[in-house]
Amino acid sequence: MKSTEKKKNPYLLSFKESRAIIKSNMKAMKTYEKRKRAKVLPEQYTTVMKNADNVLEIEDLHTYFFTDNGVVKSVNGVSLEVPRDKIVGIVGESGCGKSVTSLSVMQLVQAPQGQITGGEIRFNNDTLGYDEKGNHKCYDIVKMPTSAMYGIRGKDISMIFQEPMTSLNPVFTIGKQLDEVILLHGENMDKEKAKAHSINMLSLVGIPMPEKIYGYYPHQLSGGMRQRVMIAMALSGSPKLIIADEPTTALDVTIQSQILDLLKKVQRQSHAAVMLITHDLGVVAEMADYVVVMYAGKIVEKGTVFDIFDNPLHPYTMGIQKAKPSFSADKKSGHEQQDLYSIPGSVPNPINLPDTCFFKDRCDRCKECCSGGYPREIKVSETHSVFCHLYEDAE
Numbered sequence: 001m002k003s004t005e006k007k008k009n010p011y012l013l014s015f016k017e018s019r020a021i022i023k024s025n026m027k028a029m030k031t032y033e034k035r036k037r038a039k040v041l042p043e044q045y046t047t048v049m050k051n052a053d054n055v056l057e058i059e060d061l062h063t064y065f066f067t068d069n070g071v072v073k074s075v076n077g078v079s080l081e082v083p084r085d086k087i088v089g090i091v092g093e094s095g096c097g098k099s100v101t102s103l104s105v106m107q108l109v110q111a112p113q114g115q116i117t118g119g120e121i122r123f124n125n126d127t128l129g130y131d132e133k134g135n136h137k138c139y140d141i142v143k144m145p146t147s148a149m150y151g152i153r154g155k156d157i158s159m160i161f162q163e164p165m166t167s168l169n170p171v172f173t174i175g176k177q178l179d180e181v182i183l184l185h186g187e188n189m190d191k192e193k194a195k196a197h198s199i200n201m202l203s204l205v206g207i208p209m210p211e212k213i214y215g216y217y218p219h220q221l222s223g224g225m226r227q228r229v230m231i232a233m234a235l236s237g238s239p240k241l242i243i244a245d246e247p248t249t250a251l252d253v254t255i256q257s258q259i260l261d262l263l264k265k266v267q268r269q270s271h272a273a274v275m276l277i278t279h280d281l282g283v284v285a286e287m288a289d290y291v292v293v294m295y296a297g298k299i300v301e302k303g304t305v306f307d308i309f310d311n312p313l314h315p316y317t318m319g320i321q322k323a324k325p326s327f328s329a330d331k332k333s334g335h336e337q338q339d340l341y342s343i344p345g346s347v348p349n350p351i352n353l354p355d356t357c358f359f360k361d362r363c364d365r366c367k368e369c370c371s372g373g374y375p376r377e378i379k380v381s382e383t384h385s386v387f388c389h390l391y392e393d394a395e
């Protein structure tokens, strides 16, 4: 690449720069992969919960992707908690790191490019008891070897994916796929018991004629039915935590509300905690107890659903609330649709993130103080916190 081209576009990489990035990526990926395969004793991935009422505690999580253009910091210091029996909604626009956060919890980040490079993911499945100081013991998923993760993935933590057609195997019947999960995680299960349990799960999620549907292939079902099967599959191991990654995005609006109602109903029945990933604020308002708002790999605001919807503080949270279609009353014609608001500008390049607030270039409330480093967490109440320089005097 010629130096004049580089001057015109500073993001273009020279051959030398490109080689240096690949070399350093190879080194980093090799180190992380080696660490995953190393023999780790259970004591080394056992830690204690900060609060025994939480099922999941994520602390300062960093998940990076080592690409040929540089290191993409998809999750860049995220800390959040998922309490027992509660639904925590994670919202933000595409690419803000919400799905990568959930994949990190499942240890399903696409390796070797994607790696958890730091932080703790404490998962409490209530089987490890207490330490000598009386603290509730739990697993640290970041340090857990893949072989140990097989014991909790799908059983204690399960996931409902966005697109059920690509998550279900098209060449096996619904029943065979459900049986497989039940046989893998259930205790004292044989084929007959697994079949009875699968049919029971299908009827629990509201599938009519479950005995018949048990023998169907995924393509014989509608999108809504397939998502019900995915929910049945996620519930079949009686999980402590269900991660629902945009569970209604691939469904049409009439089915969306049925699936959300079902998810809420099964959560109440099973008392599982739910981490609900979505970009739809309406879904969060209807479902969640707590809300975490993410932007460019970081949390910008978190609180109860009432904190976030009744008293949003971060300019980004206010922006996404404004950016939803609405109707205004018009005296002459009854109702009139307003122009759809959009937040100006775009998300910063995740390879070259600024050392100021990441929202600075798009923020309409930006002040002089916003140039000084990334804002720290400011707790405005027991449940509500925000990362914005504007509230530094509010503590």
Ligand code: SF4
Residues within 6 Å of the ligand: 314, 315, 316, 357, 358, 359, 360, 361, 363, 364, 365, 366, 367, 370, 375, 387, 388, 389, 390
């Ligand atoms: S810190 Fe400043 S730039 Fe960032 S969101 Fe707050 S007001 Fe806007």
